[in-house]
Amino acid sequence: MSEAWSLHPQLDNDAVGIGDLPLSRLLLSKDANYPWLILVPRRAGAVEIIDLDSDDRASLMTEIGQVCEALKDVTGCDKLNVAALGNQVPQLHVHIIARRNGDAAWPRPVWGAAPALEYDAAELEAFMGAIRRRTGFG
Amino acid sequence: MSEAWSLHPQLDNDAVGIGDLPLSRLLLSKDANYPWLILVPRRAGAVEIIDLDSDDRASLMTEIGQVCEALKDVTGCDKLNVAALGNQVPQLHVHIIARRNGDAAWPRPVWGAAPALEYDAAELEAFMGAIRRRTGFG
Numbered sequence: 001m002s003e004a005w006s007l008h009p010q011l012d013n014d015a016v017g018i019g020d021l022p023l024s025r026l027l028l029s030k031d032a033n034y035p036w037l038i039l040v041p042r043r044a045g046a047v048e049i050i051d052l053d054s055d056d057r058a059s060l061m062t063e064i065g066q067v068c069e070a071l072k073d074v075t076g077c078d079k080l081n082v083a084a085l086g087n088q089v090p091q092l093h094v095h096i097i098a099r100r101n102g103d104a105a106w107p108r109p110v111w112g113a114a115p116a117l118e119y120d121a122a123e124l125e126a127f128m129g130a131i132r133r134r135t136g137f138g
Numbered sequence: 139m140s141e142a143w144s145l146h147p148q149l150d151n152d153a154v155g156i157g158d159l160p161l162s163r164l165l166l167s168k169d170a171n172y173p174w175l176i177l178v179p180r181r182a183g184a185v186e187i188i189d190l191d192s193d194d195r196a197s198l199m200t201e202i203g204q205v206c207e208a209l210k211d212v213t214g215c216d217k218l219n220v221a222a223l224g225n226q227v228p229q230l231h232v233h234i235i236a237r238r239n240g241d242a243a244w245p246r247p248v249w250g251a252a253p254a255l256e257y258d259a260a261e262l263e264a265f266m267g268a269i270r271r272r273t274g275f276g
Binding site for chain 1: 206
């Protein structure tokens with residue numbers, strides 16, 4: 001049975017869209033505490049990485065690498081955090097977060113560590129533009 | 139300059155070895171709160187996924203899939219959590235954790251959520267044996 005993919009409303013609410021890579025939609029989290037991107041494979045019903053077939057798993061790793069490289073180049077971060085958790089939002093999504101020694105959660109994981117911080121509009125535009133250019137959308 | 143890979147002492151302390159897959163050493167966390175496996179690519183100096191070349195990244199995804207399937211089959215968990223964080227232990231390692239609605243951290247991430255719980259020796263042996271058989275070491 002075929003079912004159309006659509007972005008989970010919680011992800012749609014918490015992040016803004018950057019563009020579609022071959023497999024995944026690339027989002028930018030609205031939480032200004034951390035430069036935080038999210039990859040969402042456009043596969044209806046996928047909850048776990050192992051719900052993807054082997055070609056899609058390979059594409060996901062390619063896109064994780066591409067987004068990690070872009071985020072590291074743009075931010076000069078101390079560490080990348082890459083995670084597929086999905087305990088609260090079941091749609092498969094992979095967080096890729098630039099961490100800095102001394103950020104709002106360091107050295108703990110970011111989830112639940114600090115209230116979300118609103119972006120300054122110009123700062124968001126600049127960050128999104130830099131990521132767009134670096135990932136081929138700009 | 140070539141440098142021999144060795145397991146980070148903190149990982150060696152917190153987990154027990156199950157065996158070596160083509161790329162990664164597979165470990166089992168000693169925290170009995172959650173069925174928790176860890177993949178550590180045997181590449182000296184690797185800190186980020188993007189420190190791996192593209193062949194190794196592909197192997198890592200293959201091994202993540204293999205371990206996710208084994209852990210899901212063995213535990214019948216509600217959700218898998220897959221994460222490469224490394225804010226405290228810099229050696230690249232990927233957590234693969236079986237989560238259950240109502241476990242010690244649910245629905246939060248496991249890190250820092252509850253004090254580590256010691257395994258009963260027989261329970262550890264049974265879990266390790268099941269994972270070994272399911273990942274081809276048994």
